[in-house]
Amino acid sequence: MFRRSTIFSGSVLAAALLLGACSDPPVAAPLGTGPNVLIQALDNTFRPGEMTVPAGATLTFSNVGRNDHNVLLSSGSGDWGVATEDFAPGDEYRVVLTEPGVYPYYCSLHATPDAGMIGVIEVVTATED
Ligand SMILES: [Cu+2]
DSSP, rough: OEEEEEOOOOHHHHHHTTTTOOOSSOOOOOSSSEEEEOOOEEEEEEEESEEETTTTTTEEEEEEESSSSOOSSSSSSSSSBBBBGGOOTOEEEEEOOOOOOOEEEEEEEEOSSSSEEEEEEEEEEOOOO
16 A cells, blocks of 8 residues: 655664664665655645645655654544654655545644644546556
């Protein structure tokens, strides 16, 4: 259904160190078969707040604000997202959504599921070439 990774996070770095990799952050490589899409977390809004992407697109959430944020699903659309401790200023979180649908999300520090720092991603069936 989905794949995800948190890049530049402590847990991933710790795993990389355990595997004997160097301590540099992993190079950001695309995960999905579709385009790469950037969603910025500002203080305190997601930009863009609404977007439509083809299935298989790689979504990169980037915390470019000065505050901690998180990404939580507003309603049942899988269990992707990123916790506050893994989404500090400068952190990025990636997820590939392969199932068409509507994925509302929010930051629990600065929003309720319905208002505030919220966003929604609509995943549509990828067109065949
Ligand atoms: Cu926030």
